[in-house]
Amino acid sequence: MGQSSSVIKSAITVSLVPQAKGGPFVYWDGLAPAAASAAKLGFDAIEVFAPSAASVDRPALHALLKQHGLAAAAFGTGGGWLVHKWHLTHADPAIRAQAREFIRAIIDVGGEFKAPAIIGSMQGKAEADVSRDQALTWLAEALTDLGSHAARHGVPLLYEPLNRYETNLLNRQFDAAQFLEARRIANVKLLCDLFHMNIEEVSNAATLRACGRHVGHVHFADSNRQAIGFGHTDAASVVAALKDIGFAGYLSGEILPLPDSEAAAAQTIKAIRAHLPR
Numbered sequence: 541m542g543q544s545s546s547v548i549k550s551a552i553t554v555s556l557v558p559q560a561k562g563g564p565f566v567y568w569d570g571l572a573p574a575a576a577s578a579a580k581l582g583f584d585a586i587e588v589f590a591p592s593a594a595s596v597d598r599p600a601l602h603a604l605l606k607q608h609g610l611a612a613a614a615f616g617t618g619g620g621w622l623v624h625k626w627h628l629t630h631a632d633p634a635i636r637a638q639a640r641e642f643i644r645a646i647i648d649v650g651g652e653f654k655a656p657a658i659i660g661s662m663q664g665k666a667e668a669d670v671s672r673d674q675a676l677t678w679l680a681e682a683l684t685d686l687g688s689h690a691a692r693h694g695v696p697l698l699y700e701p702l703n704r705y706e707t708n709l710l711n712r713q714f715d716a717a718q719f720l721e722a723r724r725i726a727n728v729k730l731l732c733d734l735f736h737m738n739i740e741e742v743s744n745a746a747t748l749r750a751c752g753r754h755v756g757h758v759h760f761a762d763s764n765r766q767a768i769g770f771g772h773t774d775a776a777s778v779v780a781a782l783k784d785i786g787f788a789g790y791l792s793g794e795i796l797p798l799p800d801s802e803a804a805a806a807q808t809i810k811a812i813r814a815h816l817p818r
Contacts, residue, residue: 551613557589568797591619592623613790712740734773738763759793
């Protein structure tokens, strides 16, 4: 377990954010039942979506992970958007600062568990008086700052390009990889979410190969945002591409809990095992 291993690992999501109800997270009823279920099914880790850094009971989470032989795969920051409507490219500098501090605090929590924080919905979008160029400049500044902060913990920061219906900044993975390079943004890796990629990319596998070393984490979701196997995504080609680029991170089920949480989790580990047998 942990980032040093050369094998691709499995993770499943748990949301602690009431405002996210109905969203693409598998477990909803607290960390303890989520950890017990994930361990029973054979996952390596859980990915935690919390309303704030302060809301994470760190000692309890350490104890739970140890009890069940799990790692923390990553910590989401989208609670800052869902709960407060903060994001990194907002027209108001005070809100941009609050968004950054909210994320910084979650980076610190994640760092304690040797897990990266995720910037997805917190990137925001260009709207009203904020041009896309201005928004991208602010995004680059924030990612540079927060990536540097994550480096203190020895973990990367994860940046997730979202589909066109959620942001107008960077929708395609290779565009995001080029953005990180052109702006010389260090210690930031891509979170490649197959659901968003199914909307934006020509080929998921070719895109992953093109992004190569930039790929840091994968949201293993089918075309309909359900568990892999419940839609039409070609998972075999995706896993082959990840092996080809030497990916050693997590395949994490950030998916709708359909038909229910247990079934979604069971289908996710079944799909991972089909392509990555123990």
